[in-house]
Amino acid sequence: MPATMEVSPAAEAVRAQVDRILQSTPLRASGVLRHLLAYLAEKCLAGEGDALKEYTIGIDALGKPDSFDPRQESVVRMHTARLRQKLADYYRTEGAEDPIILDLPKGGFKITFEQRQPASVELVSSPVSSSSRWSRREMGLVAALAVVLAAGAVAFLPRGSASDPVAGFTPELKELWGPLISSNRRLVVCIATPLFVEVPGFGSIRDSSLNDWDNIVGNKGLASVEKALDVGMSAPSYDYTEVGTATGAFLLGQFLAPARQNVLIKRANLLSWPEIADDNVVFLGPPAGIHQTGDIPMDAQIVLESKGVRNLHPRAGEPEFLADAPGRDGEESGLSHAVISRIPAMNGHGAILMLSGNQIASVMASVQALTDPALARNLVAKLKGGTGKMPRYFQIAVNVKSMDDVPVEISYPFNRELSDSGKSSPAKK
Numbered sequence: 001m002p003a004t005m006e007v008s009p010a011a012e013a014v015r016a017q018v019d020r021i022l023q024s025t026p027l028r029a030s031g032v033l034r035h036l037l038a039y040l041a042e043k044c045l046a047g048e049g050d051a052l053k054e055y056t057i058g059i060d061a062l063g064k065p066d067s068f069d070p071r072q073e074s075v076v077r078m079h080t081a082r083l084r085q086k087l088a089d090y091y092r093t094e095g096a097e098d099p100i101i102l103d104l105p106k107g108g109f110k111i112t113f114e115q116r117q118p119a120s121v122e123l124v125s126s127p128v129s130s131s132s133r134w135s136r137r138e139m140g141l142v143a144a145l146a147v148v149l150a151a152g153a154v155a156f157l158p159r160g161s162a163s164d165p166v167a168g169f170t171p172e173l174k175e176l177w178g179p180l181i182s183s184n185r186r187l188v189v190c191i192a193t194p195l196f197v198e199v200p201g202f203g204s205i206r207d208s209s210l211n212d213w214d215n216i217v218g219n220k221g222l223a224s225v226e227k228a229l230d231v232g233m234s235a236p237s238y239d240y241t242e243v244g245t246a247t248g249a250f251l252l253g254q255f256l257a258p259a260r261q262n263v264l265i266k267r268a269n270l271l272s273w274p275e276i277a278d279d280n281v282v283f284l285g286p287p288a289g290i291h292q293t294g295d296i297p298m299d300a301q302i303v304l305e306s307k308g309v310r311n312l313h314p315r316a317g318e319p320e321f322l323a324d325a326p327g328r329d330g331e332e333s334g335l336s337h338a339v340i341s342r343i344p345a346m347n348g349h350g351a352i353l354m355l356s357g358n359q360i361a362s363v364m365a366s367v368q369a370l371t372d373p374a375l376a377r378n379l380v381a382k383l384k385g386g387t388g389k390m391p392r393y394f395q396i397a398v399n400v401k402s403m404d405d406v407p408v409e410i411s412y413p414f415n416r417e418l419s420d421s422g423k424s425s426p427a428k429k
Helices: 008-022 029-047 053-062 073-090 131-151 171-181 221-227 245-255 272-277 291-295 359-373 371-384
Strands: 099-103 110-114 153-156 187-191 195-199 203-205 264-268 280-282 302-305 308-312 320-322 334-343 351-357 393-403 406-411 414-416
Touching: 008 029, 008 099, 008 110, 029 053, 029 073, 053 073, 053 334, 073 099, 073 393, 073 406, 110 291, 131 359, 171 280, 171 351, 171 359, 171 371, 187 245, 195 221, 245 280, 245 359, 264 359, 280 359, 302 393, 308 334, 334 359, 351 359, 351 393, 359 371, 359 393, 371 393
Parallel strands: 187 264, 187 280, 280 351
Antiparallel strands: 099 110, 153 264, 195 203, 302 308, 308 320, 334 351, 334 393, 393 406, 393 414
């Protein structure tokens, strides 16, 4: 674990490190983030890190007017989240060997300065700086998902055993996960694997409008590619998934492994109907990569479409459609949406959980909503409404504000309770 430096003797070295980061590729294109980093670093070097406030940062570092109200405008939190991610990007790439590590821990605005020590060989370890933690997480993610995509499935083994599988969960996490992990059924995390087309000698290509191999044959656009390259596209490929799904699958594996001995992560194209019928299944990712979800019996009231979320039967005050609005050029926050559905298992006692989103941030946010204790508390409160009773089966829409595909704000605009047969019932108030 890196050792915390004494700031005053190392101030010159820290400032040199800040200058390197300011000129790096991750920061070079964003004047806002460069100014924010320089401001926060100087404040922390001066010993004022603990006193940093959102309002002051907005005025002094981001040029907001005196009327700026952090309660109404989240610009400081959003840019801070972007800066945190850019620091992680820098230390994964250009700064991988730098002697000083700058980190911006979640929950505040104080930058920490640490002397790099030889890295531990353990991929998952006790908390360190977020940049080091994210690097190890990605190393594990690459290794785990390489196994999934190459072999089709990977099992996460528990770090310990307990008679109560949800013993370490908060009350809200128990309510969200109890039906899936408190039974003898195997738990399968099914990751979306959209259809690609192999181009011999060149690699694979994907047309997002084509998700069935029957529609590939004779497609004019792909036929023109074949002609231009003078090749034939011989076979479908399901060897890839998008980064939000990959990250979500890895985080779910880490979250669930201590509670279950037989958590299996499997590609959607290899998941059979007998497995869906006999197991508890978590479907993760864009629907285009999970063809089975369209055939599972359920009376969906909230539906993920290609450009957002459709509320099929809006009630008073509810929107009919929540449109995705991705950020532009990395300088503005993006808005995307997800749908979380928990429905009855197809055979016997248990449940199926669907975490659906079209964007990187929305898929990641759906996982965070079900694994982060604070977000889970908000989610359960929304589902219980004024009755105080947690529905066994439900659908809930998720709003996700993001910066550089990193979720920074998650909320739940509306939900539906489903009966044991999967039919909808009145929303909780």
